[in-house]
Structure formats: C-alpha cells, structure tokens
Amino acid sequence: MFAQKLKLSLGAFAAAGILLVSQASAASASKFTDVPSTKPYANAVYELAERNIIGGYEDGTFKPAASITRGQAAAIIAKLRNFDTRNVKDPKFKDVRQSQWNYGAIAALANAGVINGYGDGRFGPNDSITRAQMASILVKTFGLPPYSYSSSENPFTDTQSLASHQTTINILYKMGITSGTSLTTFSPNAPISRAQAAVLIVKTEKVKESTITLKAADYGWDSFYTYSRYDQVDDVIHSIPSDRSIWKEIQIIPMREGTAALSLIGRTKDPVTGEESHEEYQKFYVHVKQEDGEWKVKLEQSEDITSTEVSLNTGPDKVNKVSLATMEGTMLQEEVKLKPCNYAVTQAVSTCFSIDDPGEYVAIVHYENGKTVRYGVSAAVHESSFNLFIRTAKEQPEVTIDPGGTPNELGKHVLPEGSGKIASVTRDKESNKFTIKGISEGIVHIKFPDSKGAIEELSIDVRKIGSIIDVRATFSDRYH
Template sequence: MKYKKSVGAVLTAGLLVFGATQTFAEKKMFSDVEDNAWYAESVQKLSEFNIIGGFEDQTFKPDQNITRAQTASIIAKALNLDLTNVSNPGFKDVPTTSSHYPAIAALTEKGVFSSGEYFNPGDSLTRAQMAKILVIAFDLNSSQLKTFDDVNEKDWFYEFSGKLGALGITTNESKYNPQDYVGRAHLAAFIKRTIDYKRSDSIDDIWDTWQGWDNTEVPDTVEEPVEENDGDNDVIDEEETGGKEEVDEAKLKEYERELDNAADDIKSAQKKVEKALDELEEAKEEDDEEEIEEAEKDLLKVLSDLDDAIIKGEATLEKIRKVNLKELNLLQSVLENAIRKAKNDVDKAYANTFDKELYEEEIDDALEALEDAREDAERAIKENSLNLLQDAYKALETAIEEAEKTFEMYEDSTVDVLEDEEKELEEAIEEAKDLFDEVGDLLEKKAEDQIDYFKDLLDDAIDALDDALDEEDKGDIYDAREKLEKVIKDAQKALDRLEKIDMDALIDEIEELEKAISDAEEELEDSK
C-alpha cells in the first residue's frame, strides 16, 4: 500500500468558516495561458477552485500587476472567509460599496492587513507585501529562515520573506526582489504552492478537506456562469449551482448516513490502532518478550481492520461521487481526509513498529494459509462438489487477501532482509490466484446447473398442481401441494447458499431462481 502523506479534516478555528468546503468550477481555458507556461498549472487550479478568475474576453493577463484590493479578494476566497458580517476597518479610500470591501475588512480584522487611515487599494502589490500577507493569512511557520542578498535583518519583511524561502514557496535563490511588483501569474503560483504546503503539513486545516485538489482531472460538479469584469480587473463573485442530479430528501439523508458511517468506522478503527500502539509501547518499556509478541499480533489485527475500513470508505466515496450532489461535498471531503490520515497512520505503524522476526512469522503464516486453501481447492476440484467448491472459493479469496496485506505490509516496512521469503510469498499468491480463477469457473458452472435444476423442479411441481386442480381430484391436489411446498423449501435453501457466492456472473441467474420461487409461492397460495 503506497499511500501518500495525509492530514486530518479539522477546520482552523477563528479563521475559517466552519462547514465551508471548496468546490470545482468547470475547467477554464484562457486564451493567453499556454499549456506549457510555467504558471499554467497554478492558474488552472486556482481558476477551477474559483479562487482567481479571468476577464470577459477569456484572457487571464498573466503579466498584469495585481493590486492590493484584488489581492484581498483572492486571498479571502483562498481562505474561505465569511464575508457576510464584517467590521468596517475605517479606511478612507475603501468605500463600503466597493466589491473588495468585505475581503479587505475581514482580512484587516484577522490581522493580515494593518489598520490605518488609508489602504491604497489601487496600488500594485509588492513582493514584500505579498510575503507578509501569505505568512499571516495562511499561518506559515518555519524554524529556519532563508536569507537573501537584498533582504536585511532589519527590514520589516525579513522574517516573512525568509519563511517563504525556507518553505519553498518562493524559489528565488540569491535575491528576493522585495520591491518588485507581483504579476497575476506570480500570485497564482505563490498561492498554489502555499496551499500545497498546507495540505502536506501535519496540521489539520480547511485545505485538507478540498476534494479534488490533487486530481489531474476535475469532475463537473459545478456549472459556472459567464465571468464579468467588475471594473478594476477582478472577477465578481460567481454563484455556484448544485449538482446535476436531483434527489429526494430521503435519498440525500441515506447518502449522508453512508458517508458519516464510513468516516466513523475509520475513526473507530484508528482509535483501536492508537490503543494497540500504546499497549505495545508499554510492553516494550517492561521488556516482556511474551507481552511484546502478543501486543504486536493485536496491533496487526487492528491494522488489518483499519485497512478494511479504508477500503470500504473508498468504495463509498466512489459511489457518492457518481451521484454528483453539491450538498454532499463537505461530507465527501471529511471522508477523503479521514482516509488520507488513516492511510498515513497505517504506513507509519507498518514501517516503524515491527521487526524482522514478526514479518518472517507473518509471511510464514500467510504461506501456510495459502497452502491449506490450495489443498482444499484441489480436493474440491477433484470431487466436483458445489458445496466444497463454494467453501474452497471463499477460503482461497480470504487467504489471498490476507497474504496480499502481509506482502504489502512487508514492502512498506523498513525491513529488507527477507527477499527470499518475499519472493516465495509473491509466487504463492500468483499461484493461488490462478487456482482461484479455476475454482471460480467450476463453481459458476455448478451453480448455474443447480439453478436450472431447481427451476425445472419448480416448473414440474407447478404443472402437476395445475393438472390436479383441473381434474378436481382432492387427493392429487393435496399431494401436489405437498410436493410443491417441499420443492420451494429445498429451492430456498439452495438460493440462500448461492447468494453467499460473491460472483457478478451469477447475479442474473440467482434473480431468475428468486423469481421462480416467488411465482411458485404465489401459485401455491392461489390454489388454496
């Protein structure tokens, strides 16, 4: 399991709107942004997330300097700030009628901008000012500062530019060029790098909940209206529309419940992992070999449970994404984030907790389980029994899944001295998969034959009952009813067992048997 680093889904208190979530717009293409331009990806991503916009003529104007007012509106969108209730900062040059007023007011209240008599909204933004805005707005921290030849320790922006350099948000080497103006393309690049950094750090915040940020393709979750220029080179706020599929309230609640349950299951499994890790640490502190071995086995079990919860969560996400409802975006993001964090926890536990002896034991156990399942499968094939084939099919499936988990667990660990055992397990898994397919083919054929057998029995029993009813022979009618009842009972037992076979190829046949049983029950009831 090669999982990437993840973080949680908690919103930053005080700065961000609780419950807010960023959604996609239709993918935009600007006529003056070439695909191979160094800033193309940043512009595209921020445009898709409605953080930055273009102009009515479908251009972006990447080289145009950005103003302080425009920057405020863009940063407010990137932070998902609540702009509905803001306090007037009292700038004489920022009227409350300005489209940028809410953003400027909110950011000033948060300390991103300094209060004073004038804001100078039309001034071009400098790189020094940009550094301060990004560091304060996104709460960027670094224990080290990068130094630049043109930035003195006494400069007011020394710490801000130093943090951007240390975190890799600015890629300049020797000079920072603090008094240079910031172009629209440069601001887009700086904001994207900042959000990328915030999503990769260990602090839970709103950017971790943005679904699709890392995707290369953007789903059509939002249809965006035509862009308009507000008169000073910024795009007005765009109204988001809902998903394309309408759904009733009951169905929506069901989807919400599925997302909540999936996230809760993951969190519950994570708590068990945390408890198991604590118990293992206690055993190691006491230096009790037996307790350590037992604690390691317990940890492996709960990690396996967490793996299962992750897989189920991903299946739920895939299902809900197809529904394409804006109302579910926040819960989707929470589940996405829970999955990312859980995967990270699994990786860390596998990589740092277990030693060579335990991995060797786990590989041996996996090989033994595969061998047992293989022997049962070969016996089932030889006897060609439906019941044995069904049991062997399930046993092989379970053994393969567990063996693959063990194989992936070892691959993700820091242990690298079991190459021969690793290769043996990999080969055993492949052999088991081939046998699994063979058993599956035989099982499918036997199941289809049994379904046909009971369908024919039901038809014959119904025909016998119809004949008895036509002849109005009470004795024959009684016998025919008894026979039909027995066939229905036997067919239902067979159906119950067949339904436990997880095979897509049998879905239609099983449904046909269900219908045949239902028709027979109806026929029996009508005859009374």
C-alpha cells in the first residue's frame, strides 16, 4: 500500500512538471472544462494546446488563473522556439541540477542570453514568474526591436521605476502586444497566469510573423545611414532598427491598414580609403492589409515625390488666409488649403499647407488684423526622399538691433573680410544701434574685441529665396 501511494505521488509530481509542455492524455485541447470559447484568452490557449506547447491537467481542466514557475516558462519557450536542449553548457545556477526535468531548457535559454539568474547565483526554477519577467523573456526570445524608451509615452505608472524591465514592457506596449492590466497599470510584479502567458505568447508570435526585416547587406550596403522613422501609435507601420548603434537591419512592423512611404539611404565604406558614401537609396510604398486576421505587408518600389508640408512661422496673430504666387508675381492660388501642422510643437505659432511641385514660390499671409507678410518658399527635389526639401524665408530685408549701453562699453566692432557681400552693416554714430541690410545668403559674425561687458559677438544670418530676403541678427555673450 505504501509503495502504491509513493508511486502515485511521484507520478503526480512528474506530471506537474510536464503538463505545461505536453498535452495531457486525459485533457483534450478542445475540452478544457474551465476554458469556454467565450473567454477572451480561449483562442490563444487552444492554439498552443493544439500545437502541444502547453497542456491541461488530468481532471480535464486548464487552470487559466494558475501561475507559472520560472522553470516551466523556460520549458515552454524552449519548446516554442525549438531550442536545442541537449547540447548545452551548464549555466551553473546553484538551484538547478542537471537531473531536473527542465534543466536542458533552462540551460539553453541561459546560454542564449534569454534568461538570467538572481544576484546570489540562483535561478529560482520554482518561483512564480512575474509579468515583467515574461515580458523581457518574450522580447529577447523573439528578437523584438529595441524601441527607444520614453517615460512620457509609457502609460503604465507602475513600471516607471523598474530598472530592468520597463523598456521591454514598453516594447510590448508599443507593438500592440499588451495593453496592461488597466489603462495605467501593467502589474509587473504580479505572477503571470497561464491564460495571460498564452495570450502574450500568441500575440508576440503573430506580430513577429508579420514583421519584415530589411537588411542593409541585401542592397549592397554596410549599414543604413538613415531611414523614414515611424513609431507613433497612429502610424501605419513602425520602422525600428534591430540594433540601436550599427543599423544593419530595420524591422518593419504593421500597425494598421494603410500605406506608408519608406525611404532608405545606405552607408558604404571604401575598403581601401575608408571614405564613406551615402548616395545610394531605396524608396518603397509599404502597403498593409489585414486578411483572415493576419497582417499582409507588401513593399512596392517607387521613385515618386509626394505632396509635402510647408510650415510658416506666422506667430500668434490669427491668419485669415494664405495666397501662393510665383517669384515673378503670377498668382497660383488665391487661397491655399490650410492643414493641421504635423509637428505639434509648432502648431501654436505656425500655419501649414502642402506643395506638390518643386520650385520657388511666394506665400502671402493675410492676417485678420489686415496685415500681410510675404514668405519665400523653396521646394527642392531630393531623389532619396518621397518629400520635397522645404526651406522658407520671411521677407525681412532689413533689421535694426541695439543691445543698449554706451558705445564705450561695447567698444569698436570688427567686420570679417567679405562680409559686405552678405550684408551691409551700419552703426549709428556714438551709438550701439546697428542697421543691417541683407544682400545674399550667408552668415556674418561681428566681433567686439574691446567689449567691457558680456557681449562678445553680433551674429547675422541672411536667408535668401528668389527675391525674398530674411535677415536675422542676435547678440551673443562670452558665457554661451
């Protein structure tokens, strides 16, 4: 009788270890009594069970609310990603024996840098794995892109102080894999339940399967020099380098249906001279559609130049309308269609509209107070970009600037050689008042070698687009 009880106890102990990674004979994946199809996690649970990644218990249950140990999580991930659990190097965790049923999985994940132990040399195979720990394991296992972490974009107030897991939790959030346990919490230190783990695993798999990896080497480049960056919540795609420093790969993650314009510029280095080149490029439309619950991503090569935003720094006064003309004065549009500016930082002081064709234009801003101001607009083609390269210059051909104080305090001014070709600079007699008239585009730095105060330099920046000249002048001191 004692022997029979011992045999049953050992059998139950073994089953507890393997039921997570092998389908229990007494619990068909289609008949978990505690996982009705109406549950939000049911699809994920049954999908993994049918693939023999996780299983149920002999009583026909799945126990969705039960927690998972760190050792069990290692076994699940090893089976999910087909890790070699036989040819492994001993990670030398104090509490993981080679005789343990999940030793190979723990060692394989440790060897791959997916999991770590505690500071005292233990792994804690029987400790419940937390939601934060599972987030980090999934990010490392699937090689998810390293989004730059920004606390202002992180909605979870309970992950802000986490030293090691806040970045990986943010990655899952940015990719749409997790929405947390509430709008403002992730519950990082809570044990993850079997149902939660199943959902996170399946979602991560699906996102990874739909991700396209672009390799610089496929275009004959050493690395990417620059690329169209997308990482906002409403973007059609996210474009994230696989590595934050070397940029040899860029991952394209579909976020919603639509089309995004993607421009890539390569970096090549001459093997003999070491000279870098950034001349080669590739441009694509990235079309994203969802079919039968799966993302379909198609890259279409293109040489298009698309409509581009023009942003005019019009200030706080209310704008009535903006007209657009050629540099020669021919009216093109009596009233252009204004649009919200893409850059929220400038919306309070800027007015924006779009230009389709390259060239030089005059934009006339009509204010409600009757004032009008002219701006020069240059729209140049950059073949490597879908957008025109936009420059603007507010018509301000002459400015007067006076820092105050006495002429003796400021001392004499010294004009650099050739400055007269850029701007005409006059100083009122026995005064610190300067009148500057722009002539051609360029920068002039006027020095005050005998200044007895803080002022050291007068910087003049002349911008010229067609016949529009914009003069800007500022004094700077020796402390900046």
